Amino acid sequence: MANGFFNVPAPKNEPVKGYAPGSPERRELQAMLKQLKQEEKDIPMYIGGEQVRTGNLQRISPPHDHQHTLGHFHLGSAEHVQQAIDAALAARTRWAELPWQERAAIFLKAAELLAGPYRARLNAATMLGQSKNAFQAEIDSACELIDFFRFNVHFMQQIYQQQPESAPGMWNRLEHRPLEGFLFALTPFNFTSIAGNLPTAPAMMGNVVVWKPANTQVYSAQVLMELFQEAGVPDGVINLVYVDGPTAGEVIFKHRDFAGIHFTGSTGVFNNVWKTIGENVATYRTYPRVVGETGGKDFIIAHSSANAKEVSTAISRGAFEFQGQKCSAASRVYIPSNLWDDVRGYLIEDLKSMKMGDVEDFSNFINAVIDEKSFDKLARYIDAAKNDDSVEILVGGGHDKSKGYFIEPTILVAQDPQYVTMCEELFGPVLTLHVYDSQQFEKTLELVDGTSPYALTGAVFAKDRYAVDLATKKLTNAAGNFYINDKPTGAVVGQQPFGGARASGTNDKAGSILNLLRWVSPRTIKETFVPPVDYRYPFLGVDNHEDLNVTGKGGF
Numbered sequence: 001m002a003n004g005f006f007n008v009p010a011p012k013n014e015p016v017k018g019y020a021p022g023s024p025e026r027r028e029l030q031a032m033l034k035q036l037k038q039e040e041k042d043i044p045m046y047i048g049g050e051q052v053r054t055g056n057l058q059r060i061s062p063p064h065d066h067q068h069t070l071g072h073f074h075l076g077s078a079e080h081v082q083q084a085i086d087a088a089l090a091a092r093t094r095w096a097e098l099p100w101q102e103r104a105a106i107f108l109k110a111a112e113l114l115a116g117p118y119r120a121r122l123n124a125a126t127m128l129g130q131s132k133n134a135f136q137a138e139i140d141s142a143c144e145l146i147d148f149f150r151f152n153v154h155f156m157q158q159i160y161q162q163q164p165e166s167a168p169g170m171w172n173r174l175e176h177r178p179l180e181g182f183l184f185a186l187t188p189f190n191f192t193s194i195a196g197n198l199p200t201a202p203a204m205m206g207n208v209v210v211w212k213p214a215n216t217q218v219y220s221a222q223v224l225m226e227l228f229q230e231a232g233v234p235d236g237v238i239n240l241v242y243v244d245g246p247t248a249g250e251v252i253f254k255h256r257d258f259a260g261i262h263f264t265g266s267t268g269v270f271n272n273v274w275k276t277i278g279e280n281v282a283t284y285r286t287y288p289r290v291v292g293e294t295g296g297k298d299f300i301i302a303h304s305s306a307n308a309k310e311v312s313t314a315i316s317r318g319a320f321e322f323q324g325q326k327c328s329a330a331s332r333v334y335i336p337s338n339l340w341d342d343v344r345g346y347l348i349e350d351l352k353s354m355k356m357g358d359v360e361d362f363s364n365f366i367n368a369v370i371d372e373k374s375f376d377k378l379a380r381y382i383d384a385a386k387n388d389d390s391v392e393i394l395v396g397g398g399h400d401k402s403k404g405y406f407i408e409p410t411i412l413v414a415q416d417p418q419y420v421t422m423c424e425e426l427f428g429p430v431l432t433l434h435v436y437d438s439q440q441f442e443k444t445l446e447l448v449d450g451t452s453p454y455a456l457t458g459a460v461f462a463k464d465r466y467a468v469d470l471a472t473k474k475l476t477n478a479a480g481n482f483y484i485n486d487k488p489t490g491a492v493v494g495q496q497p498f499g500g501a502r503a504s505g506t507n508d509k510a511g512s513i514l515n516l517l518r519w520v521s522p523r524t525i526k527e528t529f530v531p532p533v534d535y536r537y538p539f540l541g542v543d544n545h546e547d548l549n550v551t552g553k554g555g556f
């Protein structure tokens, strides 16, 4: 029996630990890195709570040291996707009927486990498996995911609390049902927190999920799965499979009970997913919810009144943290001619001081890019720029994959503001910069708005408030997350709800109430206490209203 209106604890953002030399968190993380490097993990899929091994082993190695083996995962097939759907559907009724406060408790517990005993493990797995430095792992896999759990539980309560008005004689209620079927969480390599949030946000709202991570994130995905299990997510509610994308899509998007997808990844993949869902729409029991946060070509534009040092620091951090592999990373920059000499000098100084290498050396700011495919793509763009007279390589340009997939942080200066790397998402530590005539700020804003199909993040730097206002208006649709005098990365759950429009996605703002609303299907319940017993309106000519016996107030 659970009679009461419960309030979940007020959410607060998890403080970011510093990992200073000699600090306890640094010692714990270093010990964990050492331990994980000595182990060779055997990583199963998780279907209906069972560990599933196929023997089709795929090697996992750190991107910064590709000869080292961290472990192997068991690759599945279409049959495992089908089993995962079956397990999800078998778990559905019991999970959907569990009182919401029990679901909330599970994810609040997950937050506490991650803030405590799981923190070093998940951070270390993210550092080794995805080549993130300690600070980047901390803000992603620990803090952001803890925030997702705590804030989403709070938003869940707000959703359930929203109730309609009731006129006299009746009671109107809104019930937020889970979707009818199963959800598919298709997650990217670059943020462990996103991999954790995409299956748990719908699960929290009472849905059951089949989760397929990127192969390059499986190492930390397994730690997430263990965390979910320890927090009390029941068997079958979240099922983790490792299959290639098209194999998963072939089974999932043809299934009658497919009720929605929670996707983050590239625009190309999402476009395909959307098209396939459209082709199969008549198959489904209910119109599926399609939520996808996708690519970006994020900008920084400085006005002639901006502070050159603030601009260059935002570029150094906004473009190169985690090797530029954030969907939010600045990758095209517009500098006014009057600031160029200063910005240029500061950028060269910053980039030359960035140390690159292994994640175990905490003084390295830059680590490796995720895999050989990404390395080769980035190297191709850099080499093409080297051979193009209209482009100057201001700094960087080196690449080496002998030990790990290392690309030097690189700045290209393009005369042509439509040069290919000003328009396409490269997803690596390569920034392209264009110097514009400082008198042409407004015209350059139009260029910023029209150059790329994406609209994820962007920043303006200016001291002049008229310039800030003009940029904010002119760039209304150019970014879902717009920053004034700040870098365009590092959105915090509960503070800057995250997501973009145009080719950057459906803008359902991860870590906000808007996202959770996508995972429920409301049912309105109207109850009339004393129903009417005569169909006639008063004006139908009956003289004595008493005769009508119009006591019911059931409305129209």
Ligand SMILES: NC(=O)c1ccc[n+]([C@@H]2O[C@H](COP(=O)([O-])OP(=O)(O)OC[C@H]3O[C@@H](n4cnc5c(N)ncnc54)[C@H](O)[C@@H]3O)[C@@H](O)[C@H]2O)c1
Pocket: 186, 187, 188, 189, 190, 191, 194, 212, 213, 214, 215, 244, 245, 246, 248, 249, 264, 265, 266, 267, 269, 270, 272, 293, 294, 295, 296, 326, 327, 328, 425, 427, 456, 498, 499, 500, 504, 505
């Ligand atoms: N907007 C955001 O919030 C956000 C956040 C993080 C990353 N991203 C974007 O994600 C991309 C980087 O991540 P990624 O390289 O893992 O993305 P990706 O699109 O290559 O992969 C995403 C997921 O889709 C799967 N997949 C790939 N091809 C598929 C197919 N044909 N059918 C079905 N599934 C398929 C992958 O295995 C992976 O699980 C970048 O474009 C980045 O901008 C966006």
Ligand SMILES: N[C@@H](CCC=O)C(=O)O
Pocket: 190, 191, 325, 326, 327, 328, 329, 488, 489, 490, 491, 492, 498
């Ligand atoms: N939310 C993160 C980016 C996630 C995409 O990769 C940020 O704001 O930097």
